[in-house]
Amino acid sequence: MKFIHLLILFLVFSSCKKESATLTFSEINILKETTTTIEINMPKAIGKGQAAEKINTTLNTFVCNALHIDASMEKKETLEESIQDFNNAYANFNTFISEELKEELPKWEALIDGEVIYNKVDFACIAMNSSINTGAANSSLLLRFFNFDTNTGNLLTTKDLINNVEEFTTLVEKYYNKEVNSTFTDADNLLNDNQFQLPETLGFSEEGVIILYDNFSVGAFEKEIVEFTIPYQVANTYLKI
Structure with missing residues (x-):
């Protein structure tokens, strides 16, 4: 009987351990309409552990890279700083164009979306895409999948x-x-x-x-x-x- 009790406890513990590896996600929604239009809708891993932190850092990096337009400026590491970086790049380029061509640039737009498309024990797949329009005939489109080990937060x-x-x-x-x-x-x-x-x-x-x-x-x-x-x-x- 003692062996059976230990076996049951082991199975319960193992089940709880696996369930805990299935992370939950909330959503970040940002809309900034100033000199530019920036809209960000993306998942955010919930949890105080390192796995959630690493996943969120990876997703934030994708957004920050998308908003980094001016190579002469240092790339920022937070969403708010990157949004300001995008606005500053527009302001600087618009000033240059206005002086040269005597007209202002069309309003720049950055649309960034993300979605958890698969979330199972130990594994999650997140689709991210960015569409950046800086006045060209077509937007610059980037689509990427991010696959994570939800036990560690490591990118696979x-x-x-x-x-x-x-x-x-x-x-x-x-x-x-x-x-x-x-x-x-x-x-x-x-x-x-x-x-x-x-x-x-x-x-x-x-x-x-x-x-x-x-x-x-x-x-x-x-x-x-x-x-x-x-x-x-x-x-x-x-x-x-």
Whole structure:
């Protein structure tokens, strides 16, 4: 009987330990409309431990990098400082343009969004995107997935997530070719231009592994986004998570 009691206590403890690794998230919402328009909607990990702190630091860094426009200025480390940095960059450039062209710049806009798209025990995937318009014909768009070990808050790389990167790349290429062929009329001429590579980051949802190439990562398809999902029943063989 004593052994059974100890076993039950062990199972309860193990269950609680695993549950605690599933972090909860709230949301940060910021809207600043002054000389520029800045809107930020992003997740915030809840908890006093190091894991939540590290996750929030990583997400904040993405936002701060997106708002850092003027390379001559030191990049800031907090959201408020980065918002002011963006406004200062606009003010400085607007002053220069006004003196040279005798007219003011259009209002700059920065729209940054993030969402927790997968959150299980020990693992969370967060999708972040930024759209920065500094007066050009098209906004500068950046989309990234952030995969975290929720026990430690460490950011997981593709090698942490995939057990055979070479074979997984071959699988992704098959899905990619199918998607491009069904989307682009001139796909045959473009698919062979470059050696195929995985995107910089992988996404995870309830349905499967999200593969996304934005207009920076697919040079052949400028200003286009190529996105598809590989179901888990196909991808599970290659996954470490």
